[in-house]
Structures are given as C-alpha cells and as structure tokens.
Amino acid sequence: MAGSLRKKGTSTVVWVLMGFLLLGLGGFGIENFSGGGSSELGRVGSAKITPDEYVRAMRNQLSTISAQTGQNVTMEQARALGITTQVEQQLLTGATLQNAADNLGVSIGDATIARQMAAIPRFQGPDGKFDRALYDDFLGREGLNNGEFIETLRDDGARQLVQQAVITGVRAPASMAKQGVAYLRESRDFSWSELTEADLAAPVDLPDQAALESWHKANADRFTSPERRRITYLWLNPEMLPEVALDDAALRQAYEANIDEYQQPERRMVERLVYPTLAEAEAAKARIDSGEATMETLANERGLTLPDLDLGEVSEADLGPAGKAVFALQQPGVVGPLDSNLGPALFSMNAILEPKNISFEEARPDLAAEASADRARRVIADMSSDIEDRLASGESLEDIAKTTDMEVGTIAWAADEQPEQGSIAGYPEFREAAAKVTEQDFPQIAELSDGGIFAIRLDGIDPPALIPYAEVAEKVAADWRANEVRRRLLALADEYGVQDVAQSMPTPPGAVRTPTATANAQQQPPAANTPPTPGTTPAPVPEPAPTTTAAAALQPEWTSEKGIERDGVVEGQPFGLITKAFELTEPGKIETLDTENRVFLIRLDAITPADLSSPELQDMAKNLTENQSRLIALDVFQLYTRAAMAKAGAVLDPAAVQALQLRIQ
16 A cells, blocks of 8 residues: 555656646746846745746747647737736746745755656656666756756745645545435436327318418518628639649659558557566566556556557567567567567557558559649649739629639528538638628639639628518418427327326315316417417417317327436437436426427436445545545635735736747747
8 A cells, every 4th residue: 555655646746746847847948038037027925937937938838739739829829819828827826836935944855856856757768767868968958957957846846845735635525426426326217208290189270371471470580581692703623624634654753752651561559668677577578467467557667658658550670670579469469578679678569550552553543633633723823813913903703704714603692501512602711701701892812722712702782581471481381380280289298297197196085176277278268379489479370279188088108218317318319308307306297398399298207316335336426526626626726826926915027028928929
C-alpha cells in the first residue's frame, strides 16, 4: 500500500509540476522586453509578474492552440477568443500563490528539487532515468544556468505546497453521491401503446372549402413563402472546362513521385520497451508470460506511458535485427528480449498492416482525375484576374459569359431551402455571399471550395408572402386533417386515462363515485377545433369530439418495458417515452405523451429503487464522490485565490500588456 501511495503522489507532483512549467517555462529563450525579468509588469503583494513571464505564457498558449487547430493564432484572434484574459488570470493566480508562500515562509528542499527534476520526461534517457547531458543541452538551448532553473522549480514547488494546503481534505459528502446514484440507477417497468387514426370511433372527413380557407388564413405561417433573393450569378468550376488529352509519361512520373502511396511492404504497429540490461529485460518478459504484468504496467513502473513506447507503423527493415522475430508473429503479442540500437528490448506487436501493391494501370484513373483537376484549377486561377478586371470596368455578367467558359444563370434563393443537386446554391461560399449581397454591391470574383470561381448580382428581394389558397389547397387539406386526427387522438387518450384509472380505484363502502371528467364530457357539447400549436387560431371544425363510448371501447395494444433506467432507450421510439415514465410516481397511473406528431398512452407498472449495496453502484458512488470532491476543491481554490488576491492587492499594467502583445505579433 505504501508503494502505491508513493507512486500516486509522485504522479500528482509531476502533473502539477508540469502545469506550473507550462506557465513558468514555456517561453525560455525569448528576447528581453524593457529590461527583461528585472522589470515589472504587475504584482500581487510582494510577488512580481515580469514581462518575460507574460511573453512565455502567451506564446505557450498561442502555440498550443495553433497545434490543436493547425492554424497560426494571431493576437487579434487571441483577444477575441479570451486567450489574453486567460493568460493574465494564470499569471495573477501564480503571483497570488507566490505571495502567500513568501508570507508563510514556505519553501522546498534540495532533495525534493532533485526528485522533481528526475521526474521531468524531457530530462530522461531511454532507460527512464535522469540524463545530465539532456539537462545541460536544455539549459544551453534556452540560455539558462543551473541556478536560475533550480530557483524556478523551487518557486513552483512552494506555490504547489500552498495550493495543496488549500485543497487537501476537501471532500464531498458521501450522501451527495448516494442520492445521485439512487436517482440515476432507479429503474421503471412501464407499458406503452401508440394511438393511431384506426383507434378513432369515426373517420375524419374534410370540412367544406370555406373551413379550409379559414384554416389557411388562421395558420398563415405554415403557408407563407420565405424571403427570396433574386440573384444573377456567373460561375465556373473545374468540371465545366473541356477535357484535354493527358500525357502518360507525366502520369507515370506522378505515380513514381508518390510511389509510397501505391507500393508498401507489409508493416506492423509496434511498441518497444528498452531495458539497461538483458537480465532486467528477461525478468520483465517472464512477468508478461506469467500474466503478472502487461507492457503498460511495465512502462508505468519506468515512469513511461504507452505513447512513449510507440514506434508507429514499421517495416521489417525498420526494426533491424529484431525485425524477423516481430514479423514472425501472426497475431498481437510480445517478443523479446531482442537487440535494438538502444539495447535489449521487449517488442509488442499490436496490429498487422497488409502490404500495398497498386500498379500504375490501377492507379491511372485516379492520377488522371487529379491531374485534370489540377490543370482546371490552374486555368481558372489564370482567368480570375482578367475576369476581375472586366467586372471592375463595368462589364456585365452576361457579357463575360459570352466570351469565356463561364456560365451565367439566375436563382430565387431562400436561406432555409435545400439546394437542388448540382446547383451553385450547394456551395457554402455562394450561400454566404448570397445572404450578404445588396443591390448596391458590384459583382466581384470569389472562390469556390473545389477550385471554381463565381460572381453574383442581386436583382431584387421578394419578401415573405402568404401563398394563395388555390396554390396550396392540397397542403392545407393535409395539414388540417393531420391536426384534427392528432386533436382527436389526444382527447381519446385523455379520456381513456381518466376512465381506466378511475375504474382501477376501489370505491369505499357507502361512498358515491363522483362523476369523472369523462362522464361530464358526455353532457357537454364538443369544443371548437383548437389547434395544438400555441399562438394560432384555427378555423371552426364541425367534427364532434370523441365520446366516452369510444374511450370505453378502446383496447390498447400494450408493449411492456422492464427495468428501464433514465438513460435507457426504447428502440425505434421517441426518448420522451422514458422521460414521461419517470415523471409518473404511482403504479397503475396512465398519462398521455404527445411528441413528434405521435400520441402515446404510458402506464407505470413498477418502480425499482437502485441497489446501493451492489459493488457496481458502490464503485459508481465512489467515483462520483471523487468527481464532486474535485469540483468542490476547484471552487474552494478559486475562492481562496480571489480572496488572497483582493487582500494583497493585485496590479497589472494594461498599457505595458498591450505593448507586449504588439511585440509578440
């Protein structure tokens, strides 16, 4: 147990240490600003924030975001994304902890510094141990000396001690997790039945035309055409250009230049774990063979992770002397110890990648298509500047189409409509331009994603308008009928639920059953046809509402679900079934679900509480407690730093910060 705790503690220290290194060491090697680290950008109490620290932190953040997105992030974008504010907050938090450590006299000793340095991966050699040569090389490249680096680690360690003192012992009450698990793992047995038009006592007939016309007017939003922008466009994409004969010699040259895409030997996905001595490697292999260890556990014991061992996709030749043994494996496994350029090693083969052998003749169609597309893009690019000049001189889209390969057309474009196959409206670049163009704009050349170009002119805008009834009569009739079927099904479902529950409740001796809402419904005339959509006023509908006779005659086909939890799924049915089932609290109770233009009856059959004594749920409660504790600890830490910062007084020079940002640009 003690060894386990020590290992866990080391991992935590390394993780937090690297977090501080992200803040404090990310930009070593930059030029000094306004006198470098000796000048002051801000402070919290007695702890300074230097320009160098700001630049290191900012450049580290920018490089991290750039690596994640694959694009360089400018300072303007950083400000828009809130990165600058985040960096400033990181520096102020670090200074707050440093000020607290100074006031408390907190520091860490040389032995702890040595352990932390040995745990930093960039200073570890192939054997996982501290390598002085790597350390000296790092200091030399970054322009540091040993004393400066040690002092930085000492400060970061002191900050870490303060942080740990604030959050250590913060635990969420166990009852919170138990209540959460009890809620999440409670299950329900319920039955459901979907009502359809066939369940209605009488067919739904259409009303007369006057009623349908009233429905059309009362629900105008359903029969209104969208705003349409009348646009004339000029465009050209690679497919519009005439085909040209392709040179086989050029295609073969392209094939040879990219031969690795077509010809590859058999490869393996391999991991390698190197040991200082053959005896240690043999002992590790014996532990794997006995099932005592895996490559991951062996790597972790050396302070490494599986990604540190990964060699990627390799050929037999890439592995040198070890290649034959590794490629002799016909299924994933571990072999070794085998010789490697770093010493005796274990090799884990994780996957077999078949060889590629695509001949020129097989690759020719793809090569030809790519060559044709490249040529077309070059032709279009060459045309662009000439077309742009002609548009700038006032030449119309129609005139340009007469003397070039470009095509002219018109479209009545609406933002929410699905574009036709092959239409220019299928391009996002066109849709973006169409949404912004005004009648005062002059046509300009813009690029399409496939290498094409286009220009547009707005001829006019047709505002939304109610479509005449005669043009949408069939749609109006279908809409009215669907609404009426749904209305009657909802009424039938409500009546059935009231009746069924009332009949299932025993009447106490001597008591007189109170007439139900269903019985009252028999004595009242049917209500006017009210549309289900809030905010609309439908036309009166002459059809009568369903009666209790229909509800009494209804024989639902129930489908039963057993042991369904809150995150469960009923295949092919709306998720609302489960949500509604968990809203019910009385077994035997029936409710109506109206969702996705479908009507369901749902009956609760049983409630099964979560078994909090089961090992699975105890583990779940433990994990939930850990997660809640981390969140509470984070809140406590944030409250502490805010209070400590306010007490000590935080200062950050905005003018100096802005000047640094300009220099970073």
